[in-house]
Amino acid sequence: LSRQMEYNADKHQVQVVGSSGFRPTYLRMGVLDLAGQAASAQVNDLISEGRLADDFPALTHVHAVRIERTEDVRLQITRNMLEGRTRLFDTHPSGGDRVRHAEHLRIEPRMKCSEPARNLFPDFEEVSKRATKSFYEAQLGDRTTTFAMMSTEDAAAGLATAEQSARAAARVLFGESVIGFGITPSTVNPAATADVEAGIAALKQAREKSRALQESVASLAEHYDRVFDKEQQIRTALLFSSAGIKYSPDKFGVSTADTKDLVLLRQSTGQERARARDAMKPVFAAIQERVEAAIALASNSEISDRLTDEEATLRNYPAIAGTLQKLEENWRYLVDLGVNAQHLSILAAGAEQYAEKEEFNKEAERMVRETHDVLQRLCGRLNQTPYPFEHAHGPVSVAEYAAPTKPRANINIISDAGGALQRLQTLYGRCWGELARLVERVEGVVGLPEMDLEVKEVQ
Numbered sequence: 001l002s003r004q005m006e007y008n009a010d011k012h013q014v015q016v017v018g019s020s021g022f023r024p025t026y027l028r029m030g031v032l033d034l035a036g037q038a039a040s041a042q043v044n045d046l047i048s049e050g051r052l053a054d055d056f057p058a059l060t061h062v063h064a065v066r067i068e069r070t071e072d073v074r075l076q077i078t079r080n081m082l083e084g085r086t087r088l089f090d091t092h093p094s095g096g097d098r099v100r101h102a103e104h105l106r107i108e109p110r111m112k113c114s115e116p117a118r119n120l121f122p123d124f125e126e127v128s129k130r131a132t133k134s135f136y137e138a139q140l141g142d143r144t145t146t147f148a149m150m151s152t153e154d155a156a157a158g159l160a161t162a163e164q165s166a167r168a169a170a171r172v173l174f175g176e177s178v179i180g181f182g183i184t185p186s187t188v189n190p191a192a193t194a195d196v197e198a199g200i201a202a203l204k205q206a207r208e209k210s211r212a213l214q215e216s217v218a219s220l221a222e223h224y225d226r227v228f229d230k231e232q233q234i235r236t237a238l239l240f241s242s243a244g245i246k247y248s249p250d251k252f253g254v255s256t257a258d259t260k261d262l263v264l265l266r267q268s269t270g271q272e273r274a275r276a277r278d279a280m281k282p283v284f285a286a287i288q289e290r291v292e293a294a295i296a297l298a299s300n301s302e303i304s305d306r307l308t309d310e311e312a313t314l315r316n317y318p319a320i321a322g323t324l325q326k327l328e329e330n331w332r333y334l335v336d337l338g339v340n341a342q343h344l345s346i347l348a349a350g351a352e353q354y355a356e357k358e359e360f361n362k363e364a365e366r367m368v369r370e371t372h373d374v375l376q377r378l379c380g381r382l383n384q385t386p387y388p389f390e391h392a393h394g395p396v397s398v399a400e401y402a403a404p405t406k407p408r409a410n411i412n413i414i415s416d417a418g419g420a421l422q423r424l425q426t427l428y429g430r431c432w433g434e435l436a437r438l439v440e441r442v443e444g445v446v447g448l449p450e451m452d453l454e455v456k457e458v459q
Contacts, residue, residue: 002091007101014102018109022102026095030081031074035064042159046150048401048423050392054149055125056132062156066163148392165433172290172436174214175454177221178283179432182331184324185295186288192299199297200446206290207443210453213283218455220283224276231269232339238262239343239367244359245350294439303445310441313434319388320431323398326385327428333378334424340371341417348411364411372409375417379403388431401427 014022039060043053053059067073081095093101118124136144150158173179193199230253237252241259249257254265297303298314307314327334347364354360379399387401402420407413440450 003086003093006092006098010098010102011105014105014107016109016111019103019105019107021109023099026099027078027081030077031064031067032060034073034077035060035067038063038067042155044422045426046155047147048404048426049389050147051150052136052144052147053152053155054132055128055152056135057128058125058152059155062152062159066159162430162433165430165437168436168440169429169433170454171450171452172439173287173432173453174210174217174221174283177217177455178280178287179429181224181277181280181284182328182334182428183284183287184328185291185321185435187292188318188321188325190292190296190299193296194300196297196300196302196446199293199300200448203290203293203297203443203446204448206286206293207448207451209286210283210290211451213286214453214455217280217283217453220276220280221455224273224280227269227273227276231266231273234262234266234269235339236343236346238266239346239363242359243347243350243354243363244357245354291435291439294442297446298438298442303442306445307438307441310438313438316388317435317438319386320434323385323388324428324431324435326382326398327424330378330381333374333381334421336374337371337378337417337421340367340374341414341421343367344371344411344414344417348414368410368413371413371417372407375403375407375413375420378420379407387427398424398427 010022013025017025039053039056039062042059042063043056046052067077082099083096084094086094086097121127133144136147140147169179170176193202233252234254237247237249237254237257238259240247241257241262247257249255254262256262256265295314295317298307298310304311304314313320344364344367347360347367350360351364379402382399382402383397385398387396387398391401402423403416405416407416407420444450
């Protein structure tokens, strides 16, 4: 009955736009849904810098245009929406069944109009901005007035720059294979190259070192990820044991549920992970050498005069590199924060079922305290590091950026820890994106071709 109601609703749509109009409308909704998620993610990033986009529908449209220009994403949306099948107990028919049902009706449209729907409004932009403000007030309450409003044009320009930086980082840092290791430039203030030709030769040599390592990066990173995942499974098994939750060892890929054995296994796996990371050090060193050679060249006036489009990034290099170094120093706290937040989420999901078990409640309380302590300690260590980019509230520390409100010592620490971790990961990626874009710009200025080192996932 529920599925038939959906078909009936679709039939009313078809009575207006015709059978031929159903498929493009349905697929367009898929694009807009994804665009809305992307716009929400961008707004969350803007919130971290004290800003809000003043027109959320317009920002969603910006992301929709970007998605439709990306053929592989558009095709993936089409497959996701049309290739599923309706199962026995599904409350709604699959997208493919809905499209086929609508097209089978063979109904001609009663209304044909190519004008955009926004023309139905005397001033759509104003309505859109009012709706956006109401949306923020519903989500943020009185805090809404503390944020600076950013125009759609500026938000779109920021998005374009972020995409350029992300693509540059993928080319320079071997795609996503290396970015998660917490690496950093080797120096905050590299000495300027006095001899440009010698500097170019050093940059060429560094590029060749990276190129020579490209084929080995995928397997090295894949091995590290496999060991890391194994270690996290063991830690989750220990969590279940401490909380008194019965489980099958097979669920976590281990052969025992004995706590002492699991502790020993975690220690040996941690040592294996350290060795796997050490195997990546030549890759890290090659990236560092390339960055240092490019920045040293860029610091020479002969080259810097030709980098007017990257002048701000070059001037900001010490702050960016300093932030990356500080994050690298505290990378273990970020890892612990992520694991603890995940474990607390697991416990929260079982809170109702195990509410009467004393050991479960003790473990949950311990995890809340530990997660709160880790976040407090991390913020303390980042409190003297200036946020390296413009913030609407003026100069702030990386700690203030990561945790704009005081962490709560209760179950809400899940949200506080997750938010801080997400912001710091975003900051880390942005810093490397800015540096990678600058490196490629320097290489282009001295006549070196773009070098794509992006590594695809091992199949």
